[in-house]
Amino acid sequence: MKSGLSLLLWAAGQRFFVPCRRVKEVIPSVDLEPEPRAPAWFAGLFNYRGAITPVIDLCQLVSDEGCSNRLSSRIVVFDHQAPDAEARSVGLLAERVTDTQLLDVQHQRTTRDAGAYFSEVVLDAQGMIHEIDLDRVVRLTLQTLVGRHAARELREPA
Amino acid sequence: MRFGDLKLSTKLSLLVGVFLAGFLGFVAVSQQTLEIVKVNGPVYRQIVQGKDVIADVLPPPEYIIESYLLLHEMRDETDRAALTALVERGNKLRREYDERHEFWVRDLGEGPLREAMVTRSYKPAMAFFQLRDAEYVPALLAGDKARAETLLRGPIRARYQEHRAAIDDVVRMATVANAEYEKSAVEIITSRSSWLAMIAAAVVAIVLFIAWVTHRIAQSLAARLGMASRAAKQVADGDLTRPVEGSSGDEAGVLLSSIGTMTRSLSGLVTRVKQSSVSLMSTATQISATSKQQEATVTAFTASTTEIAAAVKEISATSMELMNTMDEVNGAATRTSELAASGRSGLTDMDSTMRQLERSTGSISSKLAAIREKANDINVVVTTITKVADQTNLLSVNAAIEAEKAGEYGLGFLVVAREIRRLADQSAVATLDIEQMVRQMQSAVSAGVMEMDKFTEEVRRGVGTVSQINTQLGQIIEQVQGLSTRIDSVNEGMRSQSLGASQINEAMTQLTEGARQTAASIREFDSATGSLRGAVAGLKEEISRFTVAA
Numbered sequence: 001m002k003s004g005l006s007l008l009l010w011a012a013g014q015r016f017f018v019p020c021r022r023v024k025e026v027i028p029s030v031d032l033e034p035e036p037r038a039p040a041w042f043a044g045l046f047n048y049r050g051a052i053t054p055v056i057d058l059c060q061l062v063s064d065e066g067c068s069n070r071l072s073s074r075i076v077v078f079d080h081q082a083p084d085a086e087a088r089s090v091g092l093l094a095e096r097v098t099d100t101q102l103l104d105v106q107h108q109r110t111t112r113d114a115g116a117y118f119s120e121v122v123l124d125a126q127g128m129i130h131e132i133d134l135d136r137v138v139r140l141t142l143q144t145l146v147g148r149h150a151a152r153e154l155r156e157p158a
Numbered sequence: 159m160r161f162g163d164l165k166l167s168t169k170l171s172l173l174v175g176v177f178l179a180g181f182l183g184f185v186a187v188s189q190q191t192l193e194i195v196k197v198n199g200p201v202y203r204q205i206v207q208g209k210d211v212i213a214d215v216l217p218p219p220e221y222i223i224e225s226y227l228l229l230h231e232m233r234d235e236t237d238r239a240a241l242t243a244l245v246e247r248g249n250k251l252r253r254e255y256d257e258r259h260e261f262w263v264r265d266l267g268e269g270p271l272r273e274a275m276v277t278r279s280y281k282p283a284m285a286f287f288q289l290r291d292a293e294y295v296p297a298l299l300a301g302d303k304a305r306a307e308t309l310l311r312g313p314i315r316a317r318y319q320e321h322r323a324a325i326d327d328v329v330r331m332a333t334v335a336n337a338e339y340e341k342s343a344v345e346i347i348t349s350r351s352s353w354l355a356m357i358a359a360a361v362v363a364i365v366l367f368i369a370w371v372t373h374r375i376a377q378s379l380a381a382r383l384g385m386a387s388r389a390a391k392q393v394a395d396g397d398l399t400r401p402v403e404g405s406s407g408d409e410a411g412v413l414l415s416s417i418g419t420m421t422r423s424l425s426g427l428v429t430r431v432k433q434s435s436v437s438l439m440s441t442a443t444q445i446s447a448t449s450k451q452q453e454a455t456v457t458a459f460t461a462s463t464t465e466i467a468a469a470v471k472e473i474s475a476t477s478m479e480l481m482n483t484m485d486e487v488n489g490a491a492t493r494t495s496e497l498a499a500s501g502r503s504g505l506t507d508m509d510s511t512m513r514q515l516e517r518s519t520g521s522i523s524s525k526l527a528a529i530r531e532k533a534n535d536i537n538v539v540v541t542t543i544t545k546v547a548d549q550t551n552l553l554s555v556n557a558a559i560e561a562e563k564a565g566e567y568g569l570g571f572l573v574v575a576r577e578i579r580r581l582a583d584q585s586a587v588a589t590l591d592i593e594q595m596v597r598q599m600q601s602a603v604s605a606g607v608m609e610m611d612k613f614t615e616e617v618r619r620g621v622g623t624v625s626q627i628n629t630q631l632g633q634i635i636e637q638v639q640g641l642s643t644r645i646d647s648v649n650e651g652m653r654s655q656s657l658g659a660s661q662i663n664e665a666m667t668q669l670t671e672g673a674r675q676t677a678a679s680i681r682e683f684d685s686a687t688g689s690l691r692g693a694v695a696g697l698k699e700e701i702s703r704f705t706v707a708a
Contacts, residue, residue: 005562005572007555013223020562026555071548091210099579100558 007076007104008129009094012063015129016094017103017122022134023087024077024115026097031067040064043093048077055091056141057130061117072096080138090138103129119156159215166383167376174369192351213316219254219677220262221325222277222283226318229290232298233306245295249488252287260360271331279324288319289525344671387420396703399423428704435698446687453680467666474659481652484693494636498631505628512621519614526607540593547586554579 007026032044032055040059045052055075059067067073074102081087103122117140119133135143164172195201217224228248235241259280289309297305392400398421408633557575561568 009557023559026552026559028552063265071544074552098555098583098614100555100562100576 002118004102006131007097008099008101009076009132010096011061011067011094015056015127015131016118016132017101018076018078018092018132018134020100022078023125024079027075027077027091028071029067029075029093039141040056041065043067046075046091048089048091051089053077053089053091054142055093056136056137058092063136066083067093067095070095072098074098078134080142082138082143082147084115090134090142091135092132092134093099132140137140148150166380167373170376171369172374174365176364181358181361181365185354188350188354190348196347197340219251219258220279220287222251222255222318222321224253225251225286225290226314229294229310229314232666233297233303233310239297248290248295255283255287265696268458271328271335274324274327274331279321279328282320282324286314286321289314289317294558320469327587336545382408386410386417388669389404389414389421393417393421393424396705398428398704398706421698424704425706428701430557430704431697432701432706435694436703439694440692440697442687444692446684446691453677453684456673456680458671458678460677463666463673467663468671468705469665470659472663474656477652477656477659481649481656482647484649484652488642488649491638491641491645493510493534495635496633498638502628502635503672505624505631509624509628512617516614516621517618519610519617523607523614525609526603528608529603530600530607533596533603536592537598537600540589540596547589549580550582551579551586554582632691 005020007020007023009016009018017045027048030046032046034044035042040055043055043057043060043066045054048052057066059065073093075091075093076097077089077091079087080090103124103144117132117137118130119136120131122131193199228251230242232244232248234243235244259276262272263276266275294306294309294314297309300401359635389400392398401418403422440596554575557578558572561572561575564571
């Protein structure tokens with residue numbers, strides 16, 4: 001059992017959480033620059049403190065619809081450490097990112113296919129909350145675009 | 159089979175046969191009668207027998223035996239009355255004797271029989287009666303029986319015997335004469351019978367000869383008549399082609415030549431009749447065809463007339479209806495005019511009301527616009543509050559994250575961050591409520607404004623419509639007033655049209671009647687033609703029985 005403050009997220013009517021330790025900052029949903037011919041889950045790029053940061057749409061990963069454009073829809077910025085590269089910031093767009101909570105995390109992996117992005121499940125009075133495995137999310141999404149990003153960075157050095 | 163149907167030769171043979179049979183019958187009957195009534199025949203014997211009976215029974219008046227006997231009776235009679243009766247009877251006997259004597263004197267021929275009968279027997283009888291009346295009866299009446307007796311036995315008896323002798327001679331002579339008569343009669347009959355047989359044979363021969371001749375004549379006549387009848391039968395069968403010759407000059411020949419002439423003239427007549435019937439037939443057919451055509455024409459004419467009459471009737475009915483409709487229209491127009499007038503006054507009131515309403519809606523609209531403006535202001539404020547609450551929330555979340563990262567050092571800050579977030583949430587909720595209320599108010603106002611706009615528009619339209627209606631009503635009133643006079647003139651026209659239509663209808667009815675009569679007469683004519691054709695056909699058929707030499 002491990003306890004810690006968790007940031008609560010919503011996507012497609014479901015509750016998720018991310019440990020606050022992994023979160024760098026929560027920022028409002030700014031205007032993102034779209035990437036041509038990108039997959040649906042790729043919300044776009046934006047300038048985070050001088051670095052071009054990709055944003056992944058959680059709602060597109062969970063369901064097939066993008067997150068709604070509201071004040072409470074925010075981008076959770078976190079660092080990702082790839083095995084053979086330096087750490088870089090990645091944004092995760094989610095709905096109703098307005099609260100933090102202390103959660104007891106059970107070490108029990110789910111068996112659902114949709115749970116490829118999720119590591120643990122916590123039960124509270126309102127039901128199940130899945131913990132999002134941020135590293136796996138990045139592995140399963142952004143790494144398929146590494147070649148393209150590399151080419152882009154060669155053409156336009158930051 | 160009747161006698162009239164027999165052939166001529168048969169008839170003649172029958173006639174001859176009947177005559178022959180009758181003649182032979184006559185001969186047989188005569189012979190038989192002769193046999194019956196001949197002397198010494200049955201009839202003769204019966205007559206003689208009757209005579210003999212009378213002669214045997216009755217006392218003979220020419221023979222005075224009864225008177226002689228009466229004298230004896232008188233002699234024995236004593237009664238005076240009876241004696242007188244006997245005397246009377248004696249007188250009567252004498253009268254009878256005198257009568258018979260006169261008869262025989264008159265009838266009997268000369269001869270010994272007459273001499274004996276009239277003279278020899280008469281003289282003693284007269285003497286006898288002289289003695290009786292002069293002497294015997296007075297003696298008896300005087301009662302002198304003795305003298306009477308003497309007279310009776312004496313002279314009277316002598317006279318009687320003398321008379322008797324003469325009578326016996328008469329009887330003898332008569333018997334001899336009778337035998338002679340009978341003998342001669344038998345001879346006559348025998349001779350005459352043979353004559354009769356000869357005559358009968360001759361008659362039969364003559365009759366047979368006549369029959370033979372007659373038969374020959376009948377045969378030749380029958381042959382000619384047969385020719386004539388065959389010719390006549392040909393004519394009757396309609397064969398007029400064979401000529402008939404009259405060969406001889408007798409009646410049959412004349413008949414034959416007459417039949418030949420008749421056949422020739424009949425042939426000519428039939429030929430002419432045939433030609434005439436053919437032409438008559440074609441004429442009748444033409445007439446029939448023409449009459450049929452005419453009938454069809456008349457029928458078509460009748461149909462057309464009937465159609466016209468129906469159409470005219472319809473026109474009349476329609477114009478009547480139209481007239482009624484016009485009257486109704488007139489009434490309706492008058493009512494419409496009245497209604498339009500009253501509507502016009504109502505509309506004027508309504509117009510002023512509408513204008514007031516328009517003004518009121520204008521003020522309401524401006525007030526609603528002011529409310530909407532204020533609500534928009536509130537909205538701006540609320541948006542600002544919301545943004546502030548959002549920023550606050552974001553700050554508190556980031557603060558909490560930072561506090562968590564700081565570990566135990568950040569615990570107090572974490573609590574502050576949570577409090578800030580709760581305040582931000584409360585203000586966000588309150589803002590939400592305000593926003594909700596403002597939105598409701600705005601939507602209500604918007605709806606009100608929209609309704610007001612619509613209402614205003616409608617009122618404006620209503621005002622326009624009312625003024626339009628007002629002018630239209632004015633026009634209607636004018637037009638209706640003009641219409642009334644025009645309807646009157648139309649009515650008048652309709653009336654005259656209806657009258658004209660009814661007159662046409664009458665004329666059409668008369669025309670139809672005429673056409674019907676014409677059709678009927680044509681039909682009669684057609685039937686007459688048909689009967690004519692039938693008659694011609696019958697004539698043709700009759701005539702076709704006759705074949706004529708080409």
